[in-house]
Amino acid sequence: MSIVANNISLHLAGFDLLRNIDLSVEAGQVTVLVGPNGAGKSSLLKVLTGELNPSQGSVSLNQLELSQWDIQKKATVLAVLPQHSELNFPFTATEVVGLGCIPHATGYAVDQQITADALQLVDASYLQRRLYTQMSGGEKQRVQLARVLAQIWSPSDFGEQFLVLDEPTAAFDLAHQQMTLSIVKQFAARGVGVLMVLHDLNLAARCADNLVVVNGGSIEACGSPAQVLTEHLVEKVFDVKATITRHPITDTPLVIA
């Protein structure tokens, strides 16, 4: 089971944002999108999750076209964390994470348990009763992460689940970046398909099973980090001369710019 993009293109307001993209996000694997600013990563995420309709081509989720999915059933299978949050109302952390339980009719007690567990997993238990509007950027981001984790905390009746994160580590310190990677791997080990956008190539190399380099609206390279990350590619896509070696412990590629 997977999310499959079949030859998708996206034209918006006279711009070609995506061109002829084929991509498959497999359950149980971590797929990471990298690429320079404006390459089309977020647009691609929006098309893959059904927020934007492709101008051409199609996207299927667990072998059913995205547009055919019942929106409520889809929400039990696919959880998405956008880049920016608009939330501007003083919910407590517990209430925000509780919103992630809306797609499941599992009852108050179960929801409370999931909410508490999800907050603990993102190191935010101490925020439970704090107001969202009074949190720091990193705290807000962790609470939002806990919310999407709560959304797919229990398995769904409608197939394999997918977790889509758009730059989840943007507001995080070093410790919480590591925490995010370990959470993502944990969910992947449980069979969840993870798709995320990252800017840090080294973080991407550490956690990706499948690394997808997006450039100018199409896919430049795709494969394991060791295959994809070459000095030639980094210079071509990011316009940066970099040295690539091996991480002394994890043996994944290490990009030194």
Next chain:
Amino acid sequence: MRYLAADKLVGCLALLLPAVAIVSLSMGTVSIPLSQIVEALFATMGGVENSQTNSIVLDIRLPRILLALLVGAVLAVLGTVMQGLFRNPLADPSLIGVSGGASVGASLVIVLVGGAVVSPLAGLSLISFGAFMGGVISTLIVYRVATSSLGTSVTTMLLAGIAIGAIAGAFNSLLSYFSDNQMLRQISVWQMGNLGGANWLKVGIMGGVSALLLVVLPAQAKSLNALLLGESEARYLGIDVQTIKRKLIFLTALGVGVSVALAGLIGFVGLIIPHMIRLLIGPDHRWLLPSTALAGASLLMIADSIARVVVLPAELPTGIITALLGAPFFVALLIRQRGEF
């Protein structure tokens, strides 16, 4: 941190409501002691003939108080809905153009037919029909302007609401300009908001609208909570955002349209009550909707009681009192909030 537990607040407000209603019944040009009010209320059930006190209580004050209760509840709860839908704590039911359109409708009727003509339904003036139609039509325009194939943009709706409000204001001025003195007075009194013309027919209509809202709105509480996250987040949580928007905008146009038609423009209830209750118990709509309905009902009953007794033997339009009570309170809230951001 919150000041109050939500369930306690709802409990307190539910107890406050009948108390306010009883006290309001005793207040007025003729002050009636509680014992006689109870007597009058029981007299109808027992079929006892009407004394003068009984008829003051049952034919004049009770419908007026019930109308205040229902209008207050509807305006406050729809204010909550609009603030949730627009994700803006400063939104107000009038934002979608209802009030502006309603006042044009009312003024138009007053100027064209003098407002004195009795309509087919006894007890309802043509002005009410004009106001209702004006409110609904302007909401439809605002909604159409903001809706494209991609859905309804709440930002565009906000701006379109402001534009329609400005056009409505211009039309109102134009109509006022061509009015004679008597019409002018009628227009301005109507715009001040007045529960004076309350009767059982109006209570019945308002009761019907309130019942509809009572049935439909509680089921939307979770969706409104999810919408506060943002529209795409709400969609990812399985909420059919466009359907909900359409439903809530329609209900607001209906509820506010009928309120304005029956009671004129009553400001600040729909803005201040949701804001105030949210400060006390937080933005969870499952509690916010019932709390604001109860608080709005009490506030408008209190404001109307003050309006009835403050310049005895005459009375003031209710809208003046809600604005006088509400606006300073709102300014105080803003000043307090300034420190938090």
